[in-house]
Amino acid sequence: MKTIVDRIGKPALLEQTAEECAELAHACLKEARRLRGENPTPKTTPECWLAISEELTDLQICIEMLEAAGYHGDQAIADVKRQRMVQRLDEAGK
Ligand SMILES: [Mg+2]
Numbered sequence: 702m703k704t705i706v707d708r709i710g711k712p713a714l715l716e717q718t719a720e721e722c723a724e725l726a727h728a729c730l731k732e733a734r735r736l737r738g739e740n741p742t743p744k745t746t747p748e749c750w751l752a753i754s755e756e757l758t759d760l761q762i763c764i765e766m767l768e769a770a771g772y773h774g775d776q777a778i779a780d781v782k783r784q785r786m787v788q789r790l791d792e793a794g795k
Contacts, residue, residue, distance in 0.1 A: 718766075
């Protein structure tokens with residue numbers, strides 16, 4: 702049985718992933734705007750949470766397909782990046 706990636710091809714998968722990243726970014730920005738309250742938005746908390754949940758799910762599906770197509774994250778790189786974030790927070794006294 703052909704996979705979704707077999708059916709649409711890697712370029713389309715990469716485009717879909719970029720699209721879902723942008724949609725998740727938009728949902729996150731809206732929630733940050735709601736939380737900060739400096740520039741009021743009519744979006745409610747449940748609406749913002751649902752939007753983030755939906756876009757995270759879309760992105761998780763894309764990540765699964767990317768992995769099936771041979772693209773992978775790297776745990777060692779993730780560890781270094783997490784440590785760098787902690788170091789920057791420590792340096793900033795946060
Ligand atoms: Mg989406």
